[in-house]
Amino acid sequence: MDPSVLFSLRLSIQVASAATFFIVLIGVGIAYLLAMKRFRGKELLDIICTLPLVLPPTVTGYYLLVLLGRNGWVGRPVYEWTGWNIMFTWYAAIVASFVVALPLMIKTTRASIESVDKSLINASYTLGHSELGTALKVTLPLAKRGIIAGTILSFARAMGEFGATLMVAGNIPGRTDTMPISIYAHASSGDWSKANWMVVFFSLISGLLLYIANHFSRKTI
Amino acid sequence: MGLSLKLQKKVEGFTLNVEWKIGNELAILFGSSGSGKSMTLQLIAGLIEPDVGIIRSNGSLLYDSMAGVNVSPQKRCLGYVFQDRVLFPHMTVKKNVAYGWRESYRPEMADRVREMLHLFHLEGLEDRFPSEISGGEKQRVALARALIGRPKALLLDEPFSGLDRPIRLELSLLLTEIRNEFDLPVVFVTHDIFEDYALPDKIIVYSGGRIIQVGSPNEVFDHPCEAEVERLTRFHRGMGPSYR
Numbered sequence: 001m002d003p004s005v006l007f008s009l010r011l012s013i014q015v016a017s018a019a020t021f022f023i024v025l026i027g028v029g030i031a032y033l034l035a036m037k038r039f040r041g042k043e044l045l046d047i048i049c050t051l052p053l054v055l056p057p058t059v060t061g062y063y064l065l066v067l068l069g070r071n072g073w074v075g076r077p078v079y080e081w082t083g084w085n086i087m088f089t090w091y092a093a094i095v096a097s098f099v100v101a102l103p104l105m106i107k108t109t110r111a112s113i114e115s116v117d118k119s120l121i122n123a124s125y126t127l128g129h130s131e132l133g134t135a136l137k138v139t140l141p142l143a144k145r146g147i148i149a150g151t152i153l154s155f156a157r158a159m160g161e162f163g164a165t166l167m168v169a170g171n172i173p174g175r176t177d178t179m180p181i182s183i184y185a186h187a188s189s190g191d192w193s194k195a196n197w198m199v200v201f202f203s204l205i206s207g208l209l210l211y212i213a214n215h216f217s218r219k220t221i
Numbered sequence: 222m223g224l225s226l227k228l229q230k231k232v233e234g235f236t237l238n239v240e241w242k243i244g245n246e247l248a249i250l251f252g253s254s255g256s257g258k259s260m261t262l263q264l265i266a267g268l269i270e271p272d273v274g275i276i277r278s279n280g281s282l283l284y285d286s287m288a289g290v291n292v293s294p295q296k297r298c299l300g301y302v303f304q305d306r307v308l309f310p311h312m313t314v315k316k317n318v319a320y321g322w323r324e325s326y327r328p329e330m331a332d333r334v335r336e337m338l339h340l341f342h343l344e345g346l347e348d349r350f351p352s353e354i355s356g357g358e359k360q361r362v363a364l365a366r367a368l369i370g371r372p373k374a375l376l377l378d379e380p381f382s383g384l385d386r387p388i389r390l391e392l393s394l395l396l397t398e399i400r401n402e403f404d405l406p407v408v409f410v411t412h413d414i415f416e417d418y419a420l421p422d423k424i425i426v427y428s429g430g431r432i433i434q435v436g437s438p439n440e441v442f443d444h445p446c447e448a449e450v451e452r453l454t455r456f457h458r459g460m461g462p463s464y465r
Contacts (some may be wrong), residue, residue, distance in 0.1 A: 061331070113319060117307065119303050119304075119305070119307040120307055122266075122268050122301075122303070123303055123307050123309075124295050124309075125293075125294040125295055125299065126266050126295075126297070126299060126300075126301040126321070127296070127320060127321045127366065127367070127370065128266075128270070128295050128321075128323040129295065129320075132294060138309060141311050142310070142311060195407075
């Protein structure tokens with residue numbers, strides 16, 4: 001296999017895995033809050049977390065630039081302090097994939113947490129278990145299938161992230177060209193044979209991931 | 222010892238306004254559906270909050286709207302058996318029972334779990350999941366789970382609903398044993414008094430969020446104080462041998 005194709009494949013998996021790790025960590029927490037709690041600004045949080053699902057990826061990418069760029073709200077102080085900027089590194093690709101794929105995790109997990117029988121949670125409380133203990137031993141284990149399905153969907157979405165990634169990580173061959181970006185580059189330069197191979201491969205992987213996600217989101221109990 | 226309460230709670234189109242007190246006895250909250258019986262249990266357990274009221278269990282204050290006391294459901298130490306025998310579907314019978322253990326001292330827990338499994342005739346079912354056992358067995362697991370933590374009162378919401386007659390009879394005998402063995406107040410909610418073979422010490426009759434009669438079974442059945450009680454108990458009068 002062509003070494004540049006192999007690099008893109010490896011980078012895509014690396015980026016998607018790292019993004020998914022943080023998505024699970026943060027997404028489950030946010031989904032739990034949205035499903036179980038009533039607080040001020042809940043609707044706003046819900047909308048902000050869902051926006052990347054409907055916004056054009058370029059708009060999401062633009063926000064990330066404004067936030068993380070060398071003159072950005074977060075980017076500038078970090079640059080002044082360390083002399084390092086995240087833009088056009090593969091870490092920026094992780095951030096872009098994270099932001100774009102997070103809503104899928106939150107939506108799927110929230111729905112499965114909301115479908116847990118409230119009596120089971122109340123039973124746990126009356127048996128003396130704290131809210132955290134109940135979440136870890138009852139609520140989340142019962143929402144497990146939804147969480148797994150959300151994780152797989154997020155991974156697939158993170159693998160496929162293109163627009164926002166292009167804006168913040170760019171297209172630097174051998175450094176930030178994930179598979180979707182590499183396909184774009186090859187197709188636009190007329191290098192069809194490499195693009196063909198990657199397109200077929202990508203479709204197969206995504207199809208397989210969707211199949212597994214469906215399997216988990218199907219109710220068996 | 223015992224359980225006493227005075228509660229007011231208004232929800233859409235319904236007002237609960239009740240006051241009663243029981244000792245370490247078996248009390249039945251009786252009345253038609255929607256009369257506020259289950260709501261009373263949820264209020265006692267702290268799952269919902271009353272507008273105004275006081276709840277005392279075993280001498281300690283659980284809730285007092287005037288003094289601003291509201292003990293969390295976790296700390297009320299009450300055994301609550303939910304309608305529909307709510308067991309954790311992802312835990313085995315043994316784990317369900319062990320889940321009710323309130324202290325952290327683990328070695329003692331294993332012994333207590335074994336003891337409860339024995340007391341509730343659940344030996345041999347330890348490693349089954351709730352979906353693999355019968356309705357009567359589920360109810361025994363729910364009782365064992367509620368009682369292993371030595372609660373200060375036992376609250377039962379329609380515990381016999383949907384079970385066959387022989388199973389109800391067996392469970393009601395078990396309830397009598399529980400009352401004697403654990404010596405605690407048992408509050409039993411039902412809308413069908415005839416299904417309750419357990420001999421209650423007291424019957425509290427609910428109607429539309431109010432209490433319309435409190436008394437021993439004989440008093441309530443032989444001398445219904447209002448037409449409403451008369452109507453509710455009409456079919457059972459003279460039929461339940463346990464009340465005669």
